[in-house]
Amino acid sequence: MMIIFYDQIDSTNRIAKELAAEGKPSGTVVRAAVQSAGRGQYGRSFSSPLGGLYFSLLLVPDLPIETLPLITLATGLACRDVLHRDFNLHPLIKWPNDLYLDGKKVAGILCENVLIPGVPATVIIGVGLNVNNTIEDFAVELQPIITTLFEFLHRTVELAPLLIRLTQAITGQVERLRYDQASLLAEWQQFDFLFQKPVVHGQEGETLHGIGQGVSSRGLYRILDENGVEHQLIGGQLRPRA
Numbered sequence: 001m002m003i004i005f006y007d008q009i010d011s012t013n014r015i016a017k018e019l020a021a022e023g024k025p026s027g028t029v030v031r032a033a034v035q036s037a038g039r040g041q042y043g044r045s046f047s048s049p050l051g052g053l054y055f056s057l058l059l060v061p062d063l064p065i066e067t068l069p070l071i072t073l074a075t076g077l078a079c080r081d082v083l084h085r086d087f088n089l090h091p092l093i094k095w096p097n098d099l100y101l102d103g104k105k106v107a108g109i110l111c112e113n114v115l116i117p118g119v120p121a122t123v124i125i126g127v128g129l130n131v132n133n134t135i136e137d138f139a140v141e142l143q144p145i146i147t148t149l150f151e152f153l154h155r156t157v158e159l160a161p162l163l164i165r166l167t168q169a170i171t172g173q174v175e176r177l178r179y180d181q182a183s184l185l186a187e188w189q190q191f192d193f194l195f196q197k198p199v200v201h202g203q204e205g206e207t208l209h210g211i212g213q214g215v216s217s218r219g220l221y222r223i224l225d226e227n228g229v230e231h232q233l234i235g236g237q238l239r240p241r242a
C-alpha cells in the first residue's frame with residue numbers, strides 16, 4: 001500500500017482523483033495533516049484543522065456500477081467498527097455518511113466515483129475524523145455540533161496506525177459488498193442515528209418531513225411522511241428535526 005503524505009493540501013480527495021486519472025493502483029492512500037479546502041457532501045466545506053485524520057483511499061472495487069453508492073455505507077460501518085474495537089466508543093451513523101458520538105459529528109465521509117469509459121470504475125473514499133483536536137480548534141459556529149475523539153478519550157491517539165486500521169477495515173467492508181450485501185446492510189441498520197427520529201429531507205428546494213425508517217435492501221433511506229406514505233431517498237440532505 002502506498003501512502004502519500006502532505007503537511008498541508010487543499011483536499012486529499014482532489015489529489016486522489018488526479019492520481020486515479022493517472023492510473024495509480026487500487027489501495028493508494030493520500031493523507032494530509034491539514035486541509036485548507038476540505039470538501040464535504042453537497043459542496044460544503046469540511047473543516048480540517050491540525051490533529052484530525054484526513055485521508056482518501058483510492059479503490060478499484062470489483063462491483064457493478066449500481067452497487068457503488070453502497071460504498072459510503074460500507075465505509076461508515078468500517079469506521080464505526082474501528083472506533084468501537086479500538087476505543088470502545090459507540091458511534092452511530094447518519095445516513096449516508098456521518099459518524100456521530102453523543103449526538104455530535106465526529107467524522108464525515110465523501111465518496112466520489114471516477115468513471116472513465118473502458119476503464120474499471122475507481123472510487124475515491126474520503127474520510128475526515130476529528131481525533132486529537134479539541135472543540136476550540138473549530139470555528140465557533142461548528143463548536144456546538146461537532147466533537148473529537150480527544151473529548152471522549154482525554155488522551156491523544158497516534159494517527160498513522162489508526163489510518164492503517166481504518167483503510168483495512170474499509171477495504172474489507174467494500175469487499176463484503178460483493179458477496180454479503182444483505183448482512184452488511186442489516187449490520188449498518190443497528191447503528192442508524194436517524195432511526196425512528198423526526199427527520200427533514202431537502203432536495204432541489206423541496207422539503208419533506210418524516211420519521212426515519214432505516215435503509216432499504218438497496219441502501220436507500222426510507223422515511224415515513226405525515227400521511228403514512230413511505231419515501232425512499234437516494235440523494236439530497238437528510239437531517240434530524242428538532
Ligand code: BTN
Nearest residue numbers: 011013039040041108109126128
Ligand atoms: C461531509 O462531512 O460531508 C464529508 C466530509 C469528508 C471529508 C474528507 S477529509 C479527507 C477527504 N478530502 C476531502 O476534501 N474530503 C474528504
